[in-house]
Amino acid sequence: MQVSGGDLQRLRQLNSLNSIRALREAPGPLTLTELATLTGLSRNSVIDVITDLCERGWIAEVEPASGGMGRPAKRYRFRADAGRVLGLDIGVHKVLAVVTDLAGRTLSSGRVAVDAHTTQRERLQAMWRAVDAALVASGLDASDLWGVAVGSIGVVNREGMVARVKALPDWEGVDLAGHLAQRLSCPTTVENDSKLAALAEQRLGVAAGVRDLVYLHAGRRPGAALILNGRLHHGFSGATGEVGLMEMTGWRTMASHLEDAPAAEGSTPEDAAGRVFTAARAGDPGALAAVDAYAHHLALGTAAMVLTLDPELVVLGGGFSRSADVLLPALRRALEPHCLRVPDIRPSTLGEECVALGAACLALDHVDEHFFSPDGSISRPAAPRRLA
Amino acid sequence: MQVSGGDLQRLRQLNSLNSIRALREAPGPLTLTELATLTGLSRNSVIDVITDLCERGWIAEVEPASGGMGRPAKRYRFRADAGRVLGLDIGVHKVLAVVTDLAGRTLSSGRVAVDAHTTQRERLQAMWRAVDAALVASGLDASDLWGVAVGSIGVVNREGMVARVKALPDWEGVDLAGHLAQRLSCPTTVENDSKLAALAEQRLGVAAGVRDLVYLHAGRRPGAALILNGRLHHGFSGATGEVGLMEMTGWRTMASHLEDAPAAEGSTPEDAAGRVFTAARAGDPGALAAVDAYAHHLALGTAAMVLTLDPELVVLGGGFSRSADVLLPALRRALEPHCLRVPDIRPSTLGEECVALGAACLALDHVDEHFFSPDGSISRPAAPRRLA
Structure with a gap:
């Protein structure tokens, strides 16, 4: 030869x-x-x-x-420290940036508080301040980053634009990919926040190693995301997991079962659900009924996804998952009449860094494709810069 | 080096x-x-x-x-003729075997008529007669086959058993993989028939090259299947596309809108839908209303899958897809209120060989994995037997 x-x-x-x-x-x-x-x-x-x-x-x-x-x-x-990526979470109440090594371990983070009244321009400024803070905290320049990914609320299209977002009208149409390109020379990706939370749980959290899962964002604004065959499922236009749009699931209004429960009386909308879960935990019948009513509707949308996909696992995430001890059994009971087989259901474990960590995981996927795939360029990367 | x-x-x-x-x-x-x-x-x-x-x-x-x-x-x-695979369709009314080359081109087929009263034992005998007929027609022995795949009605588990089937109670629990192993030495696979119809459309039919699609089996027994990222999605227990189990979709009884329509009066249950579609095509108001009522329910289950997955394409298959000129526009209208984006919908083009061809495609996938993947054994296959 x-x-x-x-x-x-x-x-x-x-x-x-x-x-x-x-x-x-x-x-x-x-x-x-x-x-x-x-x-x-x-x-x-x-x-x-x-x-x-x-x-x-x-x-x-x-x-x-x-x-x-x-x-x-x-x-x-x-050498996991041969390279660095940055993951960003742009939410309603916070912007969080985390820097991780090539194994997904968090090295530093930066956080800026925002709220529903923050304008688009201010939110973008908050984004850059969070990025700068995370870079300063680990002694890096933007040019040291091998990749950046961003999780945003709303439907994110393949061009990295926020195509649709109900919770923040001012944020709709923002060209995140374009803004990132103004200051970053590394590859960047933009994705929906629930999708990145799902990815984080599959890589670093409660769903480690599971190939097919449905992630539920149970909170004041419900959502869902899918991991299929070990990869984030983006869909043709980024609009996966949108079963809440079916009137018959009742997702649009289901949080009111919690917010309008007697146990929530006098609390702010932000605190209402937590109070009701606390009361339910103590055995309050009205609160238990409110949780069951919420779980009934959550189960209708979940059943639509479970019957479609027959996943191995459902991950219960979002703010309400902090009360998984109360909510999860109610959800399981409510799913049983609808499903051939109720999948394993586990509460999210990564907490509120979930989206930013998922963004780092997505950035790492792109590093993998670039450097470590058979079509990649392992023989000709930029030499790793900072040797430990 | x-x-x-x-x-x-x-x-x-x-x-x-x-x-x-x-x-x-x-x-x-x-x-x-x-x-x-x-x-x-x-x-x-x-x-x-x-x-x-x-x-x-x-x-x-x-x-x-x-x-x-x-x-x-x-x-x-x-040389696509270097190897041969066989695809089998075991349905309620027929058993069909097709032999194809490595490009999926049909070389021969064998067909045996059966019906709902055929016993499990007789249906298995019919299977072997169809296999023998297809082999005889192309002058092959069973030992010439590189792979065999079978599509069966019902939920098929990973062990190749029919785990659940409503239409043929006698068929439930049949160990198809075990029966195939008794006479075949090549690799064999068993899968649900709608899933294989979906695969056939994606490889050889109307969905060629589409990565993500939902396949609808619109017929007297409705069903659905998914192709995700170019591959058949089996699910954790084989039960994907089962949205018809949600009471609120009305899938279980929706065919009665057609069968009980005035235009169907006097026809057999097998002919009823065809008559109603014909009358609707001619503008009969009662038949048009019956088609709309059927499409309304078909759309509810379809919306659950479309909102979950955001697929590029929906393929309308099954017996009723022969009247796609009438049914497809009604389905599209019925989907619009539910979906963010109604995907492209196309009628199936492969007709009633669909399942057997899909089985051949699945067998070819296994040949690919065995011989042509980086982990395969291209350097040490059995030498191709029949040189053209």
Whole structure:
């Protein structure tokens, strides 16, 4: 068989790719022998690849464990600190930016409070202040970022524009992708916030490793998102999980069952649901009935998605999921009459950083596609900048 | 860089794989130069790969076009006739087997009539008679088949058993995968019939190239199936597209709007809908109202799936799709109040071979995974048997 220079280049790239992948996915550092077994490469090829990847900063040698007999085998790890991404959450009440490493670990964050009356212009300024704060906190420049993703309320189209948003009329039509491009040179992505919360739970949270799931945003503004075959499902126009638009689900008005319950009397709209869940937890019959009425409607929309998709898992997220101890059993009971098989239902665990973390996960997906896919460019990335 | 024997083997396999893929996907035969451009391989490597693949029967040289100046360049094509798969449709009224080549082209078929009173044992016998007929018609033995897939009515679980079927109580619980294994040594798969109809439309029919679609089986027993990201979506337990189980859609009884219409008077249940569609086509007000009432309910279940998934396309299949000229506009009108964006809706084009062809497509997917994926075994398949 003839082997040309181009063929060798491809072979080397493939070997590098397989070695990096093995090191990234391993629970700990690997020896040369382990890496050869995992990749199917010869020991000599592994040495060749390892030397190159160490030089370029993708991997690092780990200090050998002391105390054993004889000379300990050298061990290597993927350098998650070789690159940085930033995830942003632009919500009604806050803008949150988080900087993570290539393993999705949070290194710093920046947060700016906003509210429903914040104008579009002010919200965009808040976005940049949150970004700057997160960068300052980790000692980075914008040019150090390998990718940025943003979660916004509303339906986000493929061009990165907020195509439709009921809660903040002033935010509709904002060209987030365009605004990001003004100050960032790395790849950027914009996505709906519930979708990113779902992604975060699947990568870092309660749904780790689950391939197909429905994420429920149970809160004052209900929503839903889908992870299918391990990937975020964007849909043709970004409008997935919109079962609440079916009148018959009652999603549009279901929160009023909580807000208008006797137990909520005198509270602000923001506090009402929490009070009712607290009363229900204490056994208050009126509050329990209100929770059941809310769960009945939440279940109608959920059943539409479960019967469509037959997912492995439903994740209960959103503000109301803080009362999952009360809400989740009510939801499960309400789903039973509608479903062939009620999927496992688990409450969200990532709390209010969920959307920003999901944005970081999406940015990492793009890094993966760019550097670590068979069509990627592992052989010619910019050298990782900040060596630890 | 050191290159070991194992590395060379991997490189050769990758080169073979990329060359076969390029030849399979090309609209016509390719020259060496074209193949080198498409695969990024050197000319010498292409010659090496081509020689090997010709010897092993995967590809063939095409007679040069005559009449040009000088010696014409050699051209090569993928041999779709190198392998054969078989697709089976086990329905209430028929069992149909089709044999196709690796491009999904039908080479032969065998058909056995059955009915709702056929016992499980008789239906299984009919299955084998249909298989034998299709094999005889193309001069093959069962051992020539590279893969077999079967579409059955009912919910089919991952073990290839019919887990639930309302229309044929006698068929519930049949272990189709087990029965197939008794006589077939090739890989076999069992799937729900509507799911395979959807797959056929996406590979060979009206939805060719569409990544995300909802398939509606509009007939006396309504159903639905999903293609997501270009692949059949099986779901956690095989029960996708079951929105008809939601009472509020009215799917369980919606066919009665057609069967009980005045225009259907005196007809058998099998003929009733056809008569009503014919009368509606002629402008009969009662028939038009019956079609609208049916479309109203069909739209409720369809809206649940469309709002969940935001698909590019809805395919209208099933027996009633033969009257798509009347039904489709009514369905579109009925969907509009429910959807943010009514997707494109197209009638199925593959007719009643749809399920068997979809089964063949699924069998071909498994052949692809086995032979043509990066983890496959292109370097060590059984040599293609029947050279044309």
